[in-house]
Amino acid sequence: MNSLTRRQMAWRAAQDIEDGAYVNLGIGLPTTVSDFIPRDREIVFHSENGILGMGPAPKPGEEDKDLINAGKGLTTLVPGGAYFHHNDAFLMIRGGHLDLALLGAFEVSETGDLANWTTDDPHFAPGVGGAMDLAVGAKEVRAILEHVTKDGTPRIRKRCVYPLTAPHCIKRIYTNLAVMDVTEDGLVVREMVEGIDFPRLQNVTEARLTLANDWRPLAAPLV
Amino acid sequence: MIDKRMRSLAEAVQGVKSGATVLCSGFGAVGEPVELLNALRETGVRDLVCVANNAGTGDEGLAGLIKEGRVRRIICSYPRTVDPHCFEAAYQAGKIELELVPQGTLSERMRAGAAGIAGFYIKTSVDTRLAEGKELREIDGERYVLEKPIRGDVALCRADRADRWGNLTYRKSARNFNPVMAMAAALTVVQVREMVELGALDPECVATPGIFVDRVVVVREGREGEKP
Numbered sequence: 546m547n548s549l550t551r552r553q554m555a556w557r558a559a560q561d562i563e564d565g566a567y568v569n570l571g572i573g574l575p576t577t578v579s580d581f582i583p584r585d586r587e588i589v590f591h592s593e594n595g596i597l598g599m600g601p602a603p604k605p606g607e608e609d610k611d612l613i614n615a616g617k618g619l620t621t622l623v624p625g626g627a628y629f630h631h632n633d634a635f636l637m638i639r640g641g642h643l644d645l646a647l648l649g650a651f652e653v654s655e656t657g658d659l660a661n662w663t664t665d666d667p668h669f670a671p672g673v674g675g676a677m678d679l680a681v682g683a684k685e686v687r688a689i690l691e692h693v694t695k696d697g698t699p700r701i702r703k704r705c706v707y708p709l710t711a712p713h714c715i716k717r718i719y720t721n722l723a724v725m726d727v728t729e730d731g732l733v734v735r736e737m738v739e740g741i742d743f744p745r746l747q748n749v750t751e752a753r754l755t756l757a758n759d760w761r762p763l764a765a766p767l768v
Numbered sequence: 769m770i771d772k773r774m775r776s777l778a779e780a781v782q783g784v785k786s787g788a789t790v791l792c793s794g795f796g797a798v799g800e801p802v803e804l805l806n807a808l809r810e811t812g813v814r815d816l817v818c819v820a821n822n823a824g825t826g827d828e829g830l831a832g833l834i835k836e837g838r839v840r841r842i843i844c845s846y847p848r849t850v851d852p853h854c855f856e857a858a859y860q861a862g863k864i865e866l867e868l869v870p871q872g873t874l875s876e877r878m879r880a881g882a883a884g885i886a887g888f889y890i891k892t893s894v895d896t897r898l899a900e901g902k903e904l905r906e907i908d909g910e911r912y913v914l915e916k917p918i919r920g921d922v923a924l925c926r927a928d929r930a931d932r933w934g935n936l937t938y939r940k941s942a943r944n945f946n947p948v949m950a951m952a953a954a955l956t957v958v959q960v961r962e963m964v965e966l967g968a969l970d971p972e973c974v975a976t977p978g979i980f981v982d983r984v985v986v987v988r989e990g991r992e993g994e995k996p
Contacts, residue, residue: 593871594795594944610798611942617796617850628940630947630975631795631821632879635872639892670823670859671868672846677892678872712895 546740549721553765556581558647558689558719562588567597569638569679571648571661572616575689578647581768589625591643593675595634598626615675638675639682646683648676650690650715652705655752657715657727659688660707673710680711692720692749699751701725701732722746724763731755736763772934772984773963777807780957780985784922786813791878791920791949792820792830796849799942801926801959802829803987808924809833815840819878819918821871821945823847823855834858843918845871868898873915875948881917882951882980890915923953927976930960931967934981935974943975950980959987 549557551574559581562568569591570576579601582588590599593615600621603609607621614620622628637643652660659680663671680686693699701718718725723746724736734756737746743756774780781804784790790808794800809832816839823842824831831854833839842864847855858864869877870892880888889912893899903914925946927936936958938946950956963986 592941594798594941596941609940611940613796613798613941617798622940628938628943630943631871631875631945632948635875639872639890670847670856670866672848673868673870673898674846675871677870677896677898681891681894682872708897709895 547738547764549738549763549765551721552577552768554689554719554721556765556768557724557763558687559583561687561717562586562645564588566644567591567642568645568647569593569643569683571646571676571679573649575647575649576614576616578689591634591637592620593631593634593638595629595631596620596622596626597629598623600626635675635678638678641682641684643683644685646679646686648679648686648688650688650700651707652700652702653688653690653715653718654702654705655727655731656713658705658712659686659710659715660705661688661710663708665708676710680714685716686714687717687719688715689719692722697749699749701750701752703752722749722763725754733757734760736761738763771932772978772981773932774983774985777803777959777985777987778810780804780959780983781807781811781924783955784808784811784813787815788813788921789817789819789919791923791953792818793923793925793945793949794830795821795941795944797825797829799926799938799944799946800829801924804924804926804957804959804985805829805833809836809838814838817841817843819843819874819920821845821874822849823852825850825852827854831855834864837863839864841865841867843867843869843874845869845874870898875945877915877918878948878952880915881919882948885917887914887916889913918952920949920953922955922957923949925950925956925958927958927960929962929964929969930958930981930984931964931969931978932984933966934958934978934984935969936960936976936978936981937969937973938975947976950976955983956981957983957985959985961988962986
């Protein structure tokens with residue numbers, strides 16, 4: 546079975562981002578999606594801490610300690626970028642001004658519920674950051690996550706087990722095994738990797754899946 | 769004559785009382801007024817309610833106040849940021865209360881506090897644990913949760929440049945929570961990298977007008993209180 550690597554998952558999600566889109570990428574795996582945007586597309590990346598036009602990580606010698614991304618890593622500004630304060634950054638999110646938020650997740654349900662902020666682990670204080678704002682605010686919200694946990698537990702659920710970030714917010718799901726859309730009729734598989742058949746995919750998924758008639762193989766270059 | 773310049777960090781934080789609600793700016797350590805927070809710690813105040821995006825990084829600034837047990841309650845969106853060991857120790861020991869607020873709700877609650885708005889309905893957190901116990905209301909077919917304003921007794925902020933009227937400019941992503949916190953407190957104290965002559969700041973570039981600012985102190989490479 547040709548399960549995608551995490552970089553290949555990011556590559557696949559990047560192919561769907563349209564030219565001209567204003568996009569917020571969540572912390573972690575989603576952040577790497579910006580590495581794989583096709584060169585002929587101009588995408589404006591937004592950061593919660595007051596940046597539009599966020600660029601790649603700085604080259605050695607070009608670091609600026611006052612310029613960080615939402616994950617607190619050093620970043621850069623592209624020509625045409627702008628700075629603003631936190632209220633404006635979240636007005637852009639909550640007010641529906643962003644075309645897309647692509648977020649990591651612990652779980653996604655078959656109705657598009659998202660759980661990505663806490664696992665209720667008593668060893669750690671919970672933190673929510675901007676996750677709930679992004680989930681309810683962007684024009685479209687997509688999730689990118691491994692299909693199952695390290696111990697094989699499905700992450701694509703009938704109902705999320707972990708506390709919700711927001712209900713009914715996810716429209717498309719990218720995993721290492723499949724691309725799925727959340728529809729009125731539940732989860733529809735648009736793409737699945739070669740070497741897995743639909744019964745096997747269903748077997749590692751708690752939510753009920755439907756295979757699209759025009760489904761395609763999910764493949765990504767070795768990135 | 770208006771002159772908001774302070775000679776020292778100690779003078780800048782003078783009068784803050786135990787039990788105060790302190791708005792602590794910054795996103796992680798960027799834009800955090802570390803030296804002002806250290807000076808506040810040195811005054812001996814306790815029982816503080818701190819409002820911040822994170823709960824301190826390393827051992828200085830907000831982390832230092834938490835480390836010494838001066839913070840009774842923290843209102844923040846994401847307590848565990850880079851090196852949060854002071855908060856973690858206090859939290860695990862049950863020595864600090866945590867009120868978790870979504871980041872956009874946190875900044876909007878302060879904006880409401882600044883703007884004289886008694887509350888607002890927002891869709892963030894509806895149908896989640898963070899909306900439990902709050903009033904829900906349906907408006908034009910969509911459900912919202914009522915959120916109330918936050919005002920500080922004092923705001924501690926950090927800016928790039930200031931003049932003696934307290935007009936402020938910021939640098940890059942160090943702006944973050946500074947403008948809204950500067951607006952939302954009874955007493956706003958700002959540490960800046962550089963003080964300039966009145967009229968030297970481009971009015972088009974002033975991000976916080978001086979009306980919101982009460983005290984300004986220069987902190988340049990660890991030095992304080994320089995007056996031009």
